[in-house]
Amino acid sequence: MVSKSSFLQNPIWVRDSSTSFVSGFPLNPPCLHLNSNNKKRKNDNFISLVVASISSGSNNSSNKNGSNNGRFYLNFTGFPFPLGPFLNRRTLRTEIVKGSIWSFEQEQALGFSSVSTNIRMTVIKLRSGGLWVHAPIAPTKECIQLVKELGAPVEFIVLPTFAYEHKIFMGPFSRKFPHAQIWVAPRQWSWPLNLPLEFFGIFRAKTLQDEDSSTPWSDEIEQKVLSLPEVGIGPYVEVAFYHKRSRSLLVTDAVIFVPRQPPNCIGKDSLLASAKNGLAVKILSKGKEVSNEPVVDNPMSRQKGWERMVLQILFLGPSNLLEPNATFSQISQKLIVSPIVKTLVFSKVPEKVKDWIDGIVRDWRFQRIIPAHFEAPIKASRSEFLAAFGFLDDLLEEKYITKPSLSLMLASFMGKAATYFPPDDMKTLSSLDQFLVSVGAVKKTVSGRKR
Numbered sequence: 001m002v003s004k005s006s007f008l009q010n011p012i013w014v015r016d017s018s019t020s021f022v023s024g025f026p027l028n029p030p031c032l033h034l035n036s037n038n039k040k041r042k043n044d045n046f047i048s049l050v051v052a053s054i055s056s057g058s059n060n061s062s063n064k065n066g067s068n069n070g071r072f073y074l075n076f077t078g079f080p081f082p083l084g085p086f087l088n089r090r091t092l093r094t095e096i097v098k099g100s101i102w103s104f105e106q107e108q109a110l111g112f113s114s115v116s117t118n119i120r121m122t123v124i125k126l127r128s129g130g131l132w133v134h135a136p137i138a139p140t141k142e143c144i145q146l147v148k149e150l151g152a153p154v155e156f157i158v159l160p161t162f163a164y165e166h167k168i169f170m171g172p173f174s175r176k177f178p179h180a181q182i183w184v185a186p187r188q189w190s191w192p193l194n195l196p197l198e199f200f201g202i203f204r205a206k207t208l209q210d211e212d213s214s215t216p217w218s219d220e221i222e223q224k225v226l227s228l229p230e231v232g233i234g235p236y237v238e239v240a241f242y243h244k245r246s247r248s249l250l251v252t253d254a255v256i257f258v259p260r261q262p263p264n265c266i267g268k269d270s271l272l273a274s275a276k277n278g279l280a281v282k283i284l285s286k287g288k289e290v291s292n293e294p295v296v297d298n299p300m301s302r303q304k305g306w307e308r309m310v311l312q313i314l315f316l317g318p319s320n321l322l323e324p325n326a327t328f329s330q331i332s333q334k335l336i337v338s339p340i341v342k343t344l345v346f347s348k349v350p351e352k353v354k355d356w357i358d359g360i361v362r363d364w365r366f367q368r369i370i371p372a373h374f375e376a377p378i379k380a381s382r383s384e385f386l387a388a389f390g391f392l393d394d395l396l397e398e399k400y401i402t403k404p405s406l407s408l409m410l411a412s413f414m415g416k417a418a419t420y421f422p423p424d425d426m427k428t429l430s431s432l433d434q435f436l437v438s439v440g441a442v443k444k445t446v447s448g449r450k451r
Contacts, residue, residue, distance in 0.1 A: 071089055071091070089137075096376070101123070101125075119135075121133060121136050122370050127219075134250055135160055137173070153177075154179075158241075160208070160372075163253065181216070183207070184208065186225065187227055191233050221242065223241050223242075224242075224360060238251065240360055248370055250371075253372065255336065256373055271302040272295050275304045284317060290322060304324065307324040336388055343429045347395060351396065
């Protein structure tokens with residue numbers, strides 16, 4: 001989820017089994033289990049540190065009557081913030097490339113708020129007939145069934161990032177496919193204690209390396225690692241992949257495309273809850289009178305709920321949450337870098353990010369992009385991809401000595417629009433950045449520029 005802070009990531013795992021995955025904050029709560037007879041196990045005294053996620057077994061009572069359609073997933077998450085939905089996760093499968101690439105989406109809610117977006121797992125069928133899974137999601141009964149319906153064995157499960165909302169599902173998901181190889185992005189870390197991957201329920205994992213031609217899938221899928229210096233508590237790490245046959249670029253959080261309409265996996269209740277004029281709307285209303293009238297369930301209310309969600313996800317504190325349409329119209333329907341990632345991470349290390357982006361554009365002739373959030377697939381050229389990162393050139397104050405190519409000129413022109421965010425909406429992020437710098441939580445700059 002692009003709303004996350006890149007500096008307060010990666011809760012700590014304590015226990016996992018074939019039907020449960022438990023971890024949490026150091027409070028020593030009782031262990032939670034779900035099994036076929038629904039009885040509490042004995043001798044389960046252990047320290048619970050940050051997160052508890054429990055996927056239901058096939059015989060869980062909520063599935064016997066079909067009321068949840070295999071969507072039950074008890075998900076407790078704590079520091080730095082809880083992630084919902086806490087009981088029910090619907091999975092939607094979409095075929096992106098016929099017989100070759102599929103998207104699996106679930107709703108991802110921020111804590112007990114009304115803010116949600118989608119989280120995406122991408123599955124590619126290899127020439128071997130096996131499946132390559134990118135950024136696994138919650139392994140509900142429904143999700144696993146949808147994977148199995150593809151009629152091919154899961155050969156590889158890949159964690160392309162260090163980020164909390166993807167890592168917490170890696171262990172439980174991989175347990176459902178014990179014969180699959182597990183691969184993870186390098187330099188994994190956790191906070192407040194930096195513990196090995198085994199504490200997250202991730203065992204026998206191999207590390208993804210930059211431009212590694214020795215991976216079992218290298219003839220079909222290439223990879224490039226973005227591994228940045230520590231800009232805060234830990235480094236930012238993301239691995240991009242290129243599926244050569246379909247000319248598809250897979251990223252996690254590097255770029256996004258906010259759709260006009262909400263993703264189908266976000267429920268009506270979530271949208272209507274966001275459309276209500278609650279405390280956040282009253283605070284971020286630019287002093288205008290806020291109505292307390294109940295929300296009517298209609299397309300206009302659902303759309304307003306979606307627009308409010310997006311602004312809170314991308315800006316944390318947008319300037320006008322009461323009337324979100326003006327800002328939403330400026331940032332939607334285009335390929336952009338999330339304002340949070342841009343401000344708190346990429347702007348700190350522009351040289352490293354630009355090297356990664358230039359390598360992707362130079363070596364990979366992609367025609368679609370598949371991120372882990374918001375819209376996918378995105379029909380996008382290399383020029384549009386460069387344009388989303390146009391702010392890097394401004395930060396580095398690069399001057400082209402030779403005559404630039406047509407695509408580079410187009411990217412430069414498009415970049416001014418693609419990377420523009422309304423200054424009023426950026427105030428909260430800018431203030432947060434300045435605060436984190438002042439308390440030493442993040443660095444003012446790591447390389448490439450002076451402020």
